[in-house]
Every structure is written in structure tokens, then in C-alpha cells.
Amino acid sequence: MKNEHFEFVSDVPVSFGQNRAAELGSLVSQEGCSHPVIITDPALEEMSVIAPVCQALEESSIEYSIYTNVEPNPKAQDVDAGAERAVEEGWDGIVAVGGGSTIDTAKGIAIVATNAGSITDYQRKSGSYPTLSSDPLPLFAVPTTVGTGSEVTTGALVTDVDAGEKIVVGAQSFAPTRAVLDPCLLETLPPDIIASTGMDSFTQAVESYIALDANPFTEALALEAIRIISKNIRPAVSGTNLEALGDMQIATTLGGVAFNVSGLGLVHGISHQVSAMYDTPHGITNAVLLPHVLKFNQIAAPEKYARMAKVIGLPVADLTSRQAAARFLDEVDRLVADLGIPDGLNELGVEMEALPKIAGMVMETGSTNVREYSEDDVIEILESSF
Numbered sequence: 574m575k576n577e578h579f580e581f582v583s584d585v586p587v588s589f590g591q592n593r594a595a596e597l598g599s600l601v602s603q604e605g606c607s608h609p610v611i612i613t614d615p616a617l618e619e620m621s622v623i624a625p626v627c628q629a630l631e632e633s634s635i636e637y638s639i640y641t642n643v644e645p646n647p648k649a650q651d652v653d654a655g656a657e658r659a660v661e662e663g664w665d666g667i668v669a670v671g672g673g674s675t676i677d678t679a680k681g682i683a684i685v686a687t688n689a690g691s692i693t694d695y696q697r698k699s700g701s702y703p704t705l706s707s708d709p710l711p712l713f714a715v716p717t718t719v720g721t722g723s724e725v726t727t728g729a730l731v732t733d734v735d736a737g738e739k740i741v742v743g744a745q746s747f748a749p750t751r752a753v754l755d756p757c758l759l760e761t762l763p764p765d766i767i768a769s770t771g772m773d774s775f776t777q778a779v780e781s782y783i784a785l786d787a788n789p790f791t792e793a794l795a796l797e798a799i800r801i802i803s804k805n806i807r808p809a810v811s812g813t814n815l816e817a818l819g820d821m822q823i824a825t826t827l828g829g830v831a832f833n834v835s836g837l838g839l840v841h842g843i844s845h846q847v848s849a850m851y852d853t854p855h856g857i858t859n860a861v862l863l864p865h866v867l868k869f870n871q872i873a874a875p876e877k878y879a880r881m882a883k884v885i886g887l888p889v890a891d892l893t894s895r896q897a898a899a900r901f902l903d904e905v906d907r908l909v910a911d912l913g914i915p916d917g918l919n920e921l922g923v924e925m926e927a928l929p930k931i932a933g934m935v936m937e938t939g940s941t942n943v944r945e946y947s948e949d950d951v952i953e954i955l956e957s958s959f
């Protein structure tokens with residue numbers, strides 16, 4: 574019976590508001606860190622997006638390092654190299670300022686720096702993470718995009734280059750120490766990144782809402798995230814709009830809390846392996862796959878599709894669930910088109926002959942997708958996404 578047993582835990586404190594980054598000095602001090610590192614990517618350092626964070630640490634007389642060896646789709650060996658640096662330089666805390674790749678890199682470094690081995694030793698297996706022998710470094714997650722959720726989740730995604738796949742890593746009872754959401758840090762975010770990360774956020778919320786392991790707590794959060802994103806994503810993309818960007822930030826974190834418990838679905842399942850093979854941007858890959866996976870899943874959750882249609886404000890009161898679900902799918906198509914998302918995986922450089930290999934990799938990973946699927950189903954979804 575549905576809802577017979579479930580757990581809901583969310584243990585990351587969240588601070589939201591304009592200029593909240595200014596509080597990082599006292600937050601870092603309270604955690605007892607005297608030589609933290611700011612982990613970010615080179616572009617954010619160059620554009621001075623991290624300046625308010627530097628200023629906050631300086632005002633609290635905290636000496637800090639800056640580490641920018643962060644790339645999209647982070648690789649395990651880069652995480653291990655960062656952990657080595659952490660030990661060499663004696664970093665005792667991390668402020669991760671960036672998107673999902675930055676926060677995931679920081680999570681990996683936080684674990685490996687105080688524990689032995691490589692980040693690949695901390696892979697989630699059968700739904701469980703390894704237990705750590707030492708506490709990871711305190712980690713403050715400061716997202717600068719509108720699509721990761723990593724600031725409130727326990728896991729991180731890294732590419733295991735030797736195995737040629739993306740793996741989920743983390744540790745038991747590990748999540749960021751605090752998430753600081755400051756819309757002012759999003760002021761210079763380019764529209765195409767708002768569109769791609771915003772679509773990641775939308776995909777996460779939708780996949781969480783319909784996931785097999787969703788429960789009433791996660792459904793409430795995910796549904797609200799879907800509502801907020803559908804209302805704000807176009808205004809956020811169309812020009813600097815701190816209010817819309819702030820709402821997108823809130824929705825992304827709401828979705829993160831939800832999917833951390835419910836899990837995601839086949840969009841992410843396929844997208845992770847496509848990105849592992851072709852290094853494609855996460856949000857765009859999701860956005861290309863989303864309409865096709867939603868069509869595949871529709872039969873398994875028509876009532877939930879109808880509810881999503883209602884929540885995003887479509888006039889579906891007089892329609893049957895199936896008709897309302899169809900309207901939701903049309904609206905997703907419209908959203909993807911409005912945001913200028915590429916038409917197919919071929920535009921991202923994916924080759925048709927790679928599809929069986931990608932499908933095989935997808936089948937090796939677990940999933941909480943609402944509809945059961947076979948390798949042939951995955952290949953069909955991939956073909957329809959060309």
C-alpha cells in the first residue's frame with residue numbers, strides 16, 4: 574500500500590536573502606574554521622562573483638585560499654587532487670561558490686581530505702553510502718545558478734573516468750553544513766545559463782514529484798517548486814530580475830530537499846550517462862530528454878500529470894486526467910521551445926551508434942523512475958530525442 578512506510582529528513586539549514594553572503598565570515602568562524610578555502614570556477618573568480626564572499630571572510634579576519642580547479646561534469650581524479658591540496662595547505666573548511674559541479678567537487682574534497690583513499694571509494698551502492706572514519710570538512714554551499722539542489726543533498730556526482738560513467742558519491746550523514754542563497758550573486762548570470770540550470774531545476778522537481786519513492790512531504794515540496802519555476806523561469810531568463818532569480822533559487826532548493834529523499838527518474842538516469850560519455854551540459858541534456866521521458870512515463874502517473882497541469886495554472890478544471898496530462902506535456906514542449914533548448918541530442922554531439930552503449934550504462938544504475946523500463950525502452954527514448 575502506498576505511503577505505508579516512509580522517512581523524511583532534511584538537515585541542511587538554509588539562509589535566503591539579498592546580501593546574505595555577507596554573513597559567511599561569522600558562519601565560518603562559528604564552525605571553528607580558521608583557514609578555509611573558497612572553491613569556485615575560474616569564470617566566477619574572474620567576474621568577481623566571489624567578491625562578496627571574500628569580503629565577508631576578510632571582515633572577520635579569516636585567512637583563506639581560493640581554489641579554481643573546477644570543471645563541468647567533475648572528474649574523480651580532480652576531486653582527489655583537490656583533497657591532496659586541502660591536506661597540503663591545511664584547509665579546515667570549504668565555502669563552495671558556484672553551480673552543481675562546484676558544490677559536488679567541494680563535497681568530494683570535504684570527504685577525501687579527512688578520510689583515506691579516492692572519492693571513488695565513497696560510491697553509493699544499493700542506496701547506501703559508506704560510513705566515514707573522520708568528519709568531513711565543514712562545507713558552506715553558496716549556489717550561483719538556479720539549478721542544482723546540491724546545496725541541500727547528501728550526494729555528489731562525479732565522473733569515474735576509468736569506468737567511463739558518472740557515479741553518485743557521498744557518505745552516511747554527510748550534507749553541506751549550511752546553504753546560503755543570495756540572489757545578488759546571480760546578477761551576472763547569463764540568460765542561457767539561467768535557462769539551462771532552470772530547466773535542470775524544473776526537471777528535478779518534476780522527476781521528484783512523480784518518483785517511485787515520493788511521499789507526501791516530498792510531493793508538497795516538489796509541487797511548489799514546479800509552480801514557482803513555471804511562473805518565474807521566463808522572467809528570469811528575459812532580463813536581470815533579482816526577484817524572479819531569488820524565487821528560482823528557492824524553488825531549486827525546495828526541489829533539492831524533495832529529490833534528496835524521493836530520488837529522481839529516467840531523465841537524470843539517461844542524462845548522467847550521456848554527459849559522462851560526451852561531456853554535455855547537465856541542464857541542457859535534461860531539457861532535451863525531459864519531453865520524451867515524460868511521454869514514456871505518462872501512463873504510470875496520469876493523475877500526477879493532471880495535478881502538475883493544474884498547479885502551473887493551465888485551465889484544466891473541466892478536463893479528464895488524461896486530457897489534463899496531455900496539456901501538461903504540451904506546456905513542457907512550449908517551455909523548452911521558448912527557452913531555445915536544442916532540438917535533439919544530435920545537436921549536443923551525441924552519435925546514434927552510441928545509443929546501445931548509453932542504454933547499457935543506464936540499465937546498470939538504480940532508478941526510482943515511476944515506470945519500469947527495459948534497455949529497449951531506453952534506446953527508444955534516446956532515438957526519439959534525436
Ligand SMILES: [Fe+2]
Nearest residue numbers: 773777841855
Ligand atoms: Fe539535475
